[in-house]
Each structure stands twice: as structure tokens, then as C-alpha cells.
Amino acid sequence: MGELRGGPRRQTANALSDVAEVALDHYRAGDLRLAARLALAGVASGDPSAGLAELAGRAAIRTGDADVLERALSAIRPGAGGDARPWMRGAFQARYGDVAEAVRALRGALGDARPEMRDEISYHLAVGLWRARDLEGAESVVLRHVAGAHGIDAAALQQMLGWIEIARERYPFAGRHFADALATLDAAGERDEWARSRAMHALSVVALETLDLRALQQLSVGETRVGAEASEPLFHTVQTIGWLRMLDGDETGALIEFERARALAPSPSLVAAAEVNRASYFRIRGESGAARSYLQLAGEALRGQRWAEANADERMTLLEYALEAYHLEPTSAGPTLTRYLSGTQRRRAALAFENDRRVQAIELTARGALEAFHKRPREAARVLREALDIWAKIGYRYREATTALLIDDIAPGDDDVRDAARRATASAPKSWLRREVDRRTARVASGYDALSPAERRVMLAICEGKTSKQIAADFGRSFHTIRNQTLKVYATMGVRTRAALVAECARLGLLNPLR
Numbered sequence: 001m002g003e004l005r006g007g008p009r010r011q012t013a014n015a016l017s018d019v020a021e022v023a024l025d026h027y028r029a030g031d032l033r034l035a036a037r038l039a040l041a042g043v044a045s046g047d048p049s050a051g052l053a054e055l056a057g058r059a060a061i062r063t064g065d066a067d068v069l070e071r072a073l074s075a076i077r078p079g080a081g082g083d084a085r086p087w088m089r090g091a092f093q094a095r096y097g098d099v100a101e102a103v104r105a106l107r108g109a110l111g112d113a114r115p116e117m118r119d120e121i122s123y124h125l126a127v128g129l130w131r132a133r134d135l136e137g138a139e140s141v142v143l144r145h146v147a148g149a150h151g152i153d154a155a156a157l158q159q160m161l162g163w164i165e166i167a168r169e170r171y172p173f174a175g176r177h178f179a180d181a182l183a184t185l186d187a188a189g190e191r192d193e194w195a196r197s198r199a200m201h202a203l204s205v206v207a208l209e210t211l212d213l214r215a216l217q218q219l220s221v222g223e224t225r226v227g228a229e230a231s232e233p234l235f236h237t238v239q240t241i242g243w244l245r246m247l248d249g250d251e252t253g254a255l256i257e258f259e260r261a262r263a264l265a266p267s268p269s270l271v272a273a274a275e276v277n278r279a280s281y282f283r284i285r286g287e288s289g290a291a292r293s294y295l296q297l298a299g300e301a302l303r304g305q306r307w308a309e310a311n312a313d314e315r316m317t318l319l320e321y322a323l324e325a326y327h328l329e330p331t332s333a334g335p336t337l338t339r340y341l342s343g344t345q346r347r348r349a350a351l352a353f354e355n356d357r358r359v360q361a362i363e364l365t366a367r368g369a370l371e372a373f374h375k376r377p378r379e380a381a382r383v384l385r386e387a388l389d390i391w392a393k394i395g396y397r398y399r400e401a402t403t404a405l406l407i408d409d410i411a412p413g414d415d416d417v418r419d420a421a422r423r424a425t426a427s428a429p430k431s432w433l434r435r436e437v438d439r440r441t442a443r444v445a446s447g448y449d450a451l452s453p454a455e456r457r458v459m460l461a462i463c464e465g466k467t468s469k470q471i472a473a474d475f476g477r478s479f480h481t482i483r484n485q486t487l488k489v490y491a492t493m494g495v496r497t498r499a500a501l502v503a504e505c506a507r508l509g510l511l512n513p514l515r
């Protein structure tokens with residue numbers, strides 16, 4: 001087995017035992033903790049297969065299991081190939097410990113390493129420099145090695161370039177590097193589902209937030225079984241592919257991806273995220289009954305999550321649930337947003353979408369929705385405009401558009417907000433999001449914005465087929481008041497008959513609204 005990450009060129013001539021073969025298969029499938037346990041059990045039983053302890057060490061670096069790392073390091077016996085212990089300890093520290101110490105250790109290990117090990121060590125050194133926010137240093141290390149690297153090592157270095165661009169908030173450049181890494185992994189002769197799922201997750205997030213629908217051609221998740229540690233990034237990838245399909249106008253394909261994501265969800269909060277996705281899907285399609293049913297399932301799943309142990313992506317489900325509830329079940333939005341804002345996020349050590357400005361904008365969005373829930377529209381709009389400004393500056397077009405529409409819901413009538421949504425959705429002309437932007441623009445032209453809230457309620461009641469007497473009884477108003485409001489609706493909307501009003505409201509999307 002020798003050194004795993006370099007692929008076939010590093011294989012030893014020694015035959016692998018059955019235990020070693022199984023451990024390696026689990027590692028490649030992304031079942032890292034199980035692979036480590038099997039490898040260490042093999043070492044303890046005297047298995048002669050080469051590289052078992054190193055395999056356990058690599059798994060520990062990926063999972064952050066300090067106990068497994070120490071057991072693996074104590075089992076490694078330096079040989080003709082050198083001593084892996086210094087760089088492995090440094091790689092672990094680069095992600096989870098003292099970064100300065102890790103960088104020193106990895107620089108020393110890189111200078112002493114055999115040529116075939118330098119690409120792998122340089123990747124871990126770049127991770128440490130990235131975590132220390134020495135982006136130029138990290139980039140310099142990667143560029144010295146990436147051109148001559150191969151297979152999994154090359155893909156890791158290409159991904160590192162992507163994370164460097166994420167830290168610089170240059171998301172289109174990051175997306176290109178993640179796409180290169182994914183192509184390199186797909187062409188490699190060795191399977192590594194953990195690495196592949198992370199590359200796909202990163203590419204899908206960048207594609208969604210920048211509305212780069214071209215990435216759909218490269219994002220493909222088959223039915224191959226993946227291990228526990230690959231399941232979470234794969235879950236996020238599948239659900240993000242669903243939203244990319246929605247934005248590309250393929251609503252049937254989107255639902256298929258959302259159903260697949262639900263089957264992959266590895267924790268209660270991510271089950272809730274999958275149910276929120278399905279609730280959003282059916283709400284967008286105007287099927288509010290189905291949307292509320294899925295939102296209820298999401299709420300039940302949220303109650304099973306231990307929030308003290310939740311990472312940033314899991315806590316994000318609270319925000320997504322609350323924003324969806326704001327549209328469907330407003331009374332449950334406020335308490336959920338309060339829980340999100342009052343909790344603390346367990347941040348991951350490195351290589352995750354958790355830079356400060358993105359988190360700041362997400363929390364501003366949550367606070368804005370909470371203000372709206374408490375009927376403070378002016379403050380809600382102010383906070384949401386702060387979030388909108390951040391989304392625009394960092395190039396998160398999807399969030400920019402959805403936040404602009406939320407502002408338009410709370411404080412309608414601002415042409416600049418609708419213009420921001422229109423610009424943000426320019427690259428997704430077939431999407432439901434763009435259709436909604438166009439509908440709102442058409443509503444302004446139609447005179448809809450000139451109607452008071454009471455007149456809008458009367459208009460929708462007319463479209464439901466109710467008579468003026470029925471509307472008066474439902475709203476607790478006099479027949480004459482409703483009659484006057486009806487005449488105002490007809491005049492403002494430029495129609496003369498009930499049938500014409502229904503047709504105009506249907507054209508504007510008012511009978512199948514986004515919210």
C-alpha cells in the first residue's frame with residue numbers, strides 16, 4: 001500500500017492483506033474513521049502490509065481525530081522511505097492546532113522529503129499558511145508544486161488555489177480552480193470520494209452564489225456508495241445542484257435532486273435542510289399545502305438536532321427554515337431566528353465557506369427577517385439593505401437577488417432594489433428567480449404598487465370568485481366600501497371585467513405568488 005495519496009506510482013511490491021485491502025477501500029470511499037480503525041487493528045495484529053499506520057494517520061488528518069493520529073504516529077516505523085511522522089504531525093496542526101508551529105514543522109519536512117512526497121507536504125503547508133491568512137505565501141507554495149503534481153496530489157493543490165481565492169472573495173476565479181480540481185480527480189486512476197465530494201461541494205456553492213449555470217455540465221453525482229465522512233459534502237452538493245437546475249428552468253430535475261439529497265442527509269439538521277428545500281420548491285410552484293407539509297417535517301427534524309455540536313452549515317438550516325417559515329408560517333419564524341442569532345457557531349479549522357463577510361451578511365439577513373416578523377418594516381429594510389450591499393460587493397448574485405426580493409416584500413416601491421435583483425439575475429434568464437423579478441417590474445407598470453394593502457386583498461378575493469357581499473362579510477367592511485375599492489382596483493389595473501382582472505393578475509404572477 002505504501003503511500004496512499006500518490007496513487008499507483010507509490011505502491012509497494014508487497015501484497016496487501018485482506019484487512020489492508022478493506023481499509024484502503026473504505027478510505028477511498030470516504031469512510032475515514034472506519035478505515036483508520038481497521039488499519040490500526042491490522043497494525044496491532046502484526047499485519048505486514050506496508051503503509052497501514054500511514055493510512056490511519058492520513059485519515060486522522062482529514063477527520064481531526066487526535067487520538068487516532070497519536071496511535072498512528074506511534075505505530076510508524078521510519079524506513080528507507082524516510083520518516084512520515086514530522087510532516088503528519090505538522091499537517092494535523094495546520095488544520096486544528098498551532099498554525100505557526102505547523103508551518104515551521106512542514107517547511108522543515110518539505111526540505112527533508114523525498115521528491116515523491118513533496119507535493120503532498122506542500123499542500124498541507126499551504127493549508128497552514130491559508131489558515132494564518134498568509135495568502136501570498138500559500139499561493140507561492142502551491143504554484144511551485146502544482147505544475148509537476150499528478151492525480152490526487154495535483155487536485156488537492158488546485159483546490160487550495162480555489163480556497164485562496166475564496167479568502168480573497170474572488171469567487172469566479174475560485175470556481176475555475178475547483179473545476180480544474182474536479183476534472184483532475186475524475187481523470188485520476190485512483191478513487192478518493194472524500195476529496196471528490198469536497199471539490200464538488202465547493203464548485204457547486206460558487207456556481208450557485210455567482211449564478212454560473214455552466215458548472216452544471218461538470219457537476220454529476222452518481223449512485224456510487226460513499227462513506228460517512230464524504231456524505232455531508234455530497235449532500236450539500238446534491239441539494240445545490242437542485243437549485244442550479246431550478247435556476248436553469250429544469251424544475252422536474254430539481255425535484256429529483258432534492259429527493260436524492262433527502263436520502264443522503266446525515267444529521268437531523270441536514271434532514272431539515274432537505275425538507276426546507278422541498279418546501280421552497282413547492283412554494284415557488286404555488287403549491288402551498290405541500291410546502292407547509294414539508295416545512296412541518298423540517299421543524300420536526302430540527303427538534304432532533306443537538307445544536308451545541310452543530311457546525312456552521314448545520315446551524316445555517318435554522319436560518320433557511322426561518323426564512324421559509326417567514327413566507328409560509330410566520331409565527332414559527334421569529335423563535336427560530338432568535339435561536340440562530342443567540343447561538344454560537346462551531347467553526348471548522350480550515351477550508352470552509354465561513355469567512356467573516358459572508359457570515360456577517362447571513363446574520364444581517366436573519367436580523368432583517370426578524371425585524372419584519374416583529375412588524376418593524378423600516379428597521380427590517382435598513383438591516384436587509386446592509387446585507388444586500390455586502391452580497392453585491394462579494395459577488396454573491398443569488399443571495400443578492402433573494403435579499404432584494406425580501407426587501408421588496410417588506411418595503412415595496414424601491415426601484416433601486418428591483419434593479420439590483422434584475423442585474424443579479426441577468427445570467428439566469430430561464431429561472432423562477434428572474435421570472436419573479438420580471439413579474440414585479442410588470443406589476444409596477446400595471447399600477448399594482450399603487451394599490452393599498454386593503455385594495456390588494458379585495459383584488460385577490462375578486463379573483464377567487466367572491467362577490468362584493470361575501471368580501472364585505474369576510475373583511476368586516478360595508479358593501480359600499482368594498483364596491484368603491486373594487487372600482488379603484490379595476491381602474492388602477494386597467495381592466496373593466498372580473499375575467500380581465502383574473503387574466504391580468506395571472507399574467508403578473510399574483511395568483512401563483514412567490515410568497
